[in-house]
Amino acid sequence: MDRRLPFLDLASPTFSTRSQEVHTARQTAWCARTPFGYAVLRHRQGGMILRDRRFRQGSHSWPNMVGLKGSFAEFWKRSVISLEGEEHSALRKIAQNALAQEHIVALEPDFVEIAETLCDNLRSHEPFDIIDGFTEPFAGQAITTLLGLPLHVSERLAADATCLGLAMGPEAINYQAEVNASVDRLTKMANRLLDAPPSGSFVARLISEDYEDRQALIDLTVISIFGGVDTTRAQLAFAAHLFSQHPEQWTWLRNNPQAVSNAIDEVIRMRPTTTWATREALEDVTIGDVIIRAGETVHILVHASATDPETGHDGNFDIRVRRKPHFGFGGGAHHCLGHLVARTDMTAALNVWLRRWEAIELAEEPVFLPDSGNTSPLTMSVMPVWAN
Template sequence: MTPALPYLDLADPGFSTRSPEVLAARDRGWCAQTPYGLAVLRYREVGKILRDRRFRQGSHNWPEIVGIKGRFADFWRHSVIGQEGEAHGRMRALAVPALSKEYVLSLAPVFLEAARELCAQLRKTDHAEFQSAFSDPFTGKVIAALLALEEDEWPGAARDASELGLAMGITARQYEDRCNAACERLFDLAERLVGRVRSGRDRDSYVARMVAEFDRNGDCSHEELLNTIVISIFGGVDTTRALLGLGLSLFIENPAQWRALRRDAGLIPAAVEEFIRARPTTTWATREATEDVEMNGTVIQRGTVLHLLVHSSARDPEICDDPRFDITKPRKRHFGFGGGAHHCIGHFVARTDLAAALTALRETFETVSYDGEPEWMPDSGNTGAIRLPIRYEVAR
């Protein structure tokens, strides 16, 4: 590894993957050294690595990197994210058919109804803490629709999924006990949900569809089935919850873009994608070299972990001539949902429920601004708002 590479301290809680230091490192070259391996900064190289079979999914060892042990670490290593080859294919075969485009679109009216119900409450005032007033309950209601949860069950499931999200940040170690306890509860919930399907009380949910795939294929173990349900709950809640707050903050800081969205609902799909380019919740996708690989004169040694930075690659001047947040501008595809064999299973769910949320919010807020200082998780690893106080004018 050449010592001439720039260094980025991704482990520093004050560091941002959107910082001037990252942009300066990208100007110098395609990668940089970090405490966690290499950061890949440019669009072309990120795309190549995601397609190259000499790199496996790299975040299987995230618990070891951040120093956490226990139930969450075991779950993560054995999840569809942590597996490769045949095991990965078996588990993915449970979830992908169960989340068909037709099935997800059938739930879109339910997602929109949930968003509008929450916005009806927002209309009763002119200020709120957005995460607790909208993001948390909306993502809980989405996962309830997917899993056919009872009304009193989804708050706990949503809370536990958000707790797991703490394990994916660079400060994960301080939350180890909370993450392990939440993981245990989610596995208990998954067991109960499978029991409902087996007893005939659930025939239509995402879990029912996964159990049908499980019975049809017969390749996965019961533990793999439960694991896939838990990773689906985790991803379904944490991604949407975080992106809603991150996205709204972008509109607050760019009010002309909110006015554009208010004028044209057709911009909603573009807005969802621009959220991920401009303020990704998963700030990097991860791969690990399974053999020595030479790229652009740098030898990437076997076992090296590479962190493919989403914002840096999406704003690479080679493919993006204007780095500002702009939902009206055509953009190249981003890598916020990864790519290749490990492309995010739930990407269409996330896009669909985020679109429903934006539909309701643009109907509700004429203008929106901060009402105090937001509180954010570190801007490396997985990020999002802890608190997002807002003030707004209600649309008439």
């Protein structure tokens, strides 16, 4: 590893991928050294690497990096997120067909109804924790809707999916037992769904493709549940936090709801739940004056690359400005399969909030997971100003 480069301790629980330390390193070089490989700090090089076929998906090695063993590690290494070549392409194709745009868009009224019901239930409970009260149950019920399951199973499903998110942080080894138990429960659920898929559901659409590898379909269902719940749950909570800090932009968005899509992207730029996208070099690759050796891992930091001054971003949260694309959903051959689901259900939730809440105010300071790997608010007590 190139010792001339700055060093960032991504493994430290006190490290933040959004820190001044990262921004200072970005001024010095396009990448930095870390305990997990290189961190890519600039937008141009991040985009190049995500599209470069000399790199493969790098997350397959994450369990080894952090010392995870057991059923989660085994699941992660064999899932679509870790596969390459024809096997990855085949699974990706059937998942894309199952998550076709017209199918996801048709679910939007259901997502809106879920959000409306949750808001109705919260009106008499102030202050309330927005994660326990809204974002986690909303994300869980949105995924059970996608799966064609009754909403009453969503609480356990959401809790297990949220637990898997702990496996993607720098302190993953501390949660190994819980993570393995959660992936075991989700695997059993996926297995039952494959035996009797609800009509028109995501799993029914998967098996209509006549893919013969049952274990791969089980794993694809589990990774879809994990990503679908964890991303929506955390990004909506981060949105609430950002808008509590920028009330004037919430007011502007209420008057310009057509900008919700742009607002979601700006939330991801400024407070990404997946703080990096990972790739591994298949051969020696030279970028600028840095040689990335075969087998070395690079992590494209989402916030650092999205707020790179070379993109024109000034580092401030502003939903009114059109920006260059971020890498919060990855990119290239491994661009997130569920990005349309996440965008659709988050849009539904935000639109309901805009109608219901004139402002979002914090009742107390939130508590967050470490800002590295996968991150999320742990608690966030809010007191929205309800519209008449």
